[in-house]
Amino acid sequence: MLDVTRIRQDFPILARRVHGKPLVYLDNAATTQKPRQVIEALVTYYSQHNANIHRGLHALAEEATAAYEGARERAARFLNAQTRGVVFTRNATEAINLFAQAWGRANLKPGDEILLTEMEHHSNLVPWQLVAQATGAQLRFAQITDDGRLEVERVRRVLTPKTKVVAFTLMSNVLGTITPAAELVRLAHAQGALVLVDGAQAVPHMPVDFAALGCDVLVASAHKMLGPTGVGVLAARPDLLESMEPFLGGGEMIADVQLTSATWNEVPWKFEAGTPHIGGVIAFGEALAYLERLGMANVRQHAMDLTRYALERLAAVPGIMLYGPRDVVQRGGAVSFNLEGLHPHDVGTVLDGEGVAVRAGHHCAKPLMRRLGVAATVRASFYLYNTREEVDRLVEALRAAQAFFNRPVRSAA
Amino acid sequence: MLDQLDELYRDVILDHFKASAHRGEAPGASFRAEGHNPLCGDDLTFTATMKDGRFGQVRFTGKGCAISQATASMFSAQLEGKTVEQTGRLIRAMKALMQGETLEASVDLGDLEALAGVRKFPVRIKCAALSWNAIEQGLQNLHQSRAEGSRP
Numbered sequence: 202m203l204d205v206t207r208i209r210q211d212f213p214i215l216a217r218r219v220h221g222k223p224l225v226y227l228d229n230a231a232t233t234q235k236p237r238q239v240i241e242a243l244v245t246y247y248s249q250h251n252a253n254i255h256r257g258l259h260a261l262a263e264e265a266t267a268a269y270e271g272a273r274e275r276a277a278r279f280l281n282a283q284t285r286g287v288v289f290t291r292n293a294t295e296a297i298n299l300f301a302q303a304w305g306r307a308n309l310k311p312g313d314e315i316l317l318t319e320m321e322h323h324s325n326l327v328p329w330q331l332v333a334q335a336t337g338a339q340l341r342f343a344q345i346t347d348d349g350r351l352e353v354e355r356v357r358r359v360l361t362p363k364t365k366v367v368a369f370t371l372m373s374n375v376l377g378t379i380t381p382a383a384e385l386v387r388l389a390h391a392q393g394a395l396v397l398v399d400g401a402q403a404v405p406h407m408p409v410d411f412a413a414l415g416c417d418v419l420v421a422s423a424h425k426m427l428g429p430t431g432v433g434v435l436a437a438r439p440d441l442l443e444s445m446e447p448f449l450g451g452g453e454m455i456a457d458v459q460l461t462s463a464t465w466n467e468v469p470w471k472f473e474a475g476t477p478h479i480g481g482v483i484a485f486g487e488a489l490a491y492l493e494r495l496g497m498a499n500v501r502q503h504a505m506d507l508t509r510y511a512l513e514r515l516a517a518v519p520g521i522m523l524y525g526p527r528d529v530v531q532r533g534g535a536v537s538f539n540l541e542g543l544h545p546h547d548v549g550t551v552l553d554g555e556g557v558a559v560r561a562g563h564h565c566a567k568p569l570m571r572r573l574g575v576a577a578t579v580r581a582s583f584y585l586y587n588t589r590e591e592v593d594r595l596v597e598a599l600r601a602a603q604a605f606f607n608r609p610v611r612s613a614a
Numbered sequence: 615m616l617d618q619l620d621e622l623y624r625d626v627i628l629d630h631f632k633a634s635a636h637r638g639e640a641p642g643a644s645f646r647a648e649g650h651n652p653l654c655g656d657d658l659t660f661t662a663t664m665k666d667g668r669f670g671q672v673r674f675t676g677k678g679c680a681i682s683q684a685t686a687s688m689f690s691a692q693l694e695g696k697t698v699e700q701t702g703r704l705i706r707a708m709k710a711l712m713q714g715e716t717l718e719a720s721v722d723l724g725d726l727e728a729l730a731g732v733r734k735f736p737v738r739i740k741c742a743a744l745s746w747n748a749i750e751q752g753l754q755n756l757h758q759s760r761a762e763g764s765r766p
């Protein structure tokens with residue numbers, strides 16, 4: 202169990218008022234708020250230790266390097282991956298692009314297939330479109346069920362000996378769906394395909410074990426798990442990273458440089474060209490420490506309790522259409538819905554007026570919107586500091602939106 | 615905030631949104647304009663008859679939020695009977711209204727005046743602007759096809 206009252210005191214922003222009302226922040230799938238500990242880690246880094254890493258001989262450079270590499274070790278432990286397999290990027294998107302480009306360009310050829318699902322975030326779709334265009338490989342898609350689940354059988358149907366890589370989300374940012382990842386990894390490996398798991402939503406909200414999943418690459422974004430923006434993580438098998446050519450060239454990623462050629466640094470540094478977001482990575486380490494203290498199993502339990510409560514309360518709102526699985530065991534805390542006759546943007550505007558922050562739109566998953574037959578949805582997404590009272594505020598605000606738009610109006614037209 | 619919401623979604627706007635007299639297609643239309651906002655998925659298609667350089671019947675179809683759909687309805691109503699030149703002035707007036715600039719006194723906005731409240735919601739201006747951007751583009755296309763058609 203999480204002590205949410207105490208947790209909330211760690212998040213300064215939760216004391217804010219918006220349009221005169223206490224903030225109810227339910228846009229956590231977009232980015233989460235940051236606890237004091239993470240904000241202070243940034244301040245401490247810049248006020249006490251700021252220096253470039255891996256190259257100075259002075260005390261500050263050593264401190265900064267130790268803290269940065271310490272965050273890498275913590276990230277590896279958090280994901281149960283090897284430290285040498287953890288690469289810091291700008292975000293999950295860059296991590297996917299890194300693998301798609303660095304591995305894909307060298308290993309894909311015309312006739313090969315890249316297997317994705319219908320519910321991918323644009324981040325796990327467009328990078329593959331780019332490598333497909335560059336290599337002549339074909340994109341294939343596993344279909345989801347009408348209630349937004351990914352069945353193993355449907356993936357099996359489109360997986361062939363031509364499939365060279367399978368990339369899918371572990372938790373949908375729109376529907377909350379948790380995919381049967383470990384089983385999909387086994388299937389894909391049996392066909393000789395590599396697997397990238399998009400953990401941008403799953404890693405913040407449930408225990409994710411890279412080794413147990415058995416996938417080849419796992420990506421996540423720090424800002425969706427209490428950390429700062431500008432930091433992403435790619436966890437991969439070190440031998441896979443070693444077999445890949447670099448993604449970006451520059452400082453830090455080299456061993457030796459001649460005028461017309463260069464050799465590469467060891468992994469993971471081979472994939473970290475240029476000065477990284479040092480302070481951000483260190484603060485990300487604090488975010489991971491915060492999550493470790495709470496325990497990811499507890500974070501997951503809280504999400505299930507709150508999602509169950511939210512689904513129950515939302516289902517009772519007249520004229521609501523809920524998307525995604527109803528069983529909280531099969532889903533996380535991103536809940537998408539629409540209100541009959543109302544456009545999500547209009548709903549979002551009224552909710553904002555009530556101090557309730559949600560996302561309204563296509564959630565960077567336009568193909569999924571088409572699959573659901575909608576242009577957009579309203580999405581409320583919860584995190585470890587959200588409460589049942591906040592779910593109640595959401596439901597009240599939705600009813601207020603309905604009353605507002607369904608009010609009798611003087612006929613003018 | 616509630617005051618501002620009332621300003622944004624005035625009765626006139628909700629009325630046009632829910633029960634527009636201009637929804638549909640204009641029979642025998644010679645003018646067609648389309649607007650699409652990929653960011654929010656809003657779509658608008660205007661059709662209109664034109665005679666002697668003036669808009670006759672103007673109709674629209676499409677889907678989207680209350681602001682985009684109500685604007686399309688009000689804009690259709692205002693276009694009827696206007697010359698291309700008057701339409702240009704109306705469009706300039708709407709852009710000025712969104713920027714909070716003073717309007718040319720001679721332009722009658724009719725119900726479109728109700729859109730003044732949108733200015734306080736910067737992210738929603740594009741919802742309203744979809745209509746006049748579509749019409750502006752439609753007129754340019756018309757102009758171009760005429761120019762091409764009259765080439766010897």
Ligand SMILES: Cc1ncc(COP(=O)(O)O)c(C=O)c1O
Binds near residue numbers: 294322370373374399
């Ligand atoms: C499932 C999923 N994948 C990838 C991303 C991309 O994350 P970022 O924008 O931090 O790169 C997101 C973020 O919305 C996401 O929800």
